Amino acid sequence: MHRLAVLFCLGGLAAPAAADVFPFKTPSGNIQCYVGVGDSSDIDCTIWDRAGPPAAPKPASCRGPWGHRVQMAERGPVSLICGAPGPRNTAPGVEVAPYGQTGRWGGISCSSTPQGLDCRNGSGHGFRLSRASQQVW
Template sequence: MFKPLLAAGLMLASPAIADVTPFKTPSGNIECYIGTGPNSADLSCTIFQFSGTPNVPRPASCGSGWGHNYVILERGPVQMECRGPGRPNTAPGVDVAPYGVSATWGGISCLSETTGLRCQNADGHGFHLSRRVLQVW
């Protein structure tokens, strides 16, 4: 979904109804799936390697895998999942979100920067993910 953005330099239009599209940062360290439906969008992102600590405490029920997986809906707070990072999607054709490029799907917007990936929803909840920073607000 970022390819047209790179070529045209314009804001990205929403994908088709009931579409799920993967994209990753240029470093390949962050990978996301954006899902859109008739009434809402959701975004799930995984960071594979990091040295920072999430600003959200790990629940007692989470033994490992904390800090790798983030989910954001058009409304409401960011949800963090207690599971490991899995493996990067190596399938050909996964869009790369070039640094300095933003995209919006429904009420979710993301900006790819050299300092990480920043995403926010219509309620103002969001996250900033990078190797050194794992911030949720």
């Protein structure tokens, strides 16, 4: 079993010694995230296929696509990233986050459900990504 699967299934009980990055995706493959763990944790998620308006209005400074990528640290607000989603990581090491499971990495937790991916941090900020809608708080 890969380390991310252990972290996801066991709620992050394993503590890495140095900064590591773990990719995971939802069972549909529409959402993929990279979790960085070490002295502090962060997460960067991309949703490829989405409907409806983005989670926040597109800023004037963004000249590219908007609403496909979010970043969050274990404390502080969520950031939406300007630009097109990159290619999907189809490498065999990308773990699938099973529906009904919650992963915890430092101050970040994410729950995978058939309705989407919900992630929160220790300061109460978070995001929800699904094909139907996207939200940040």
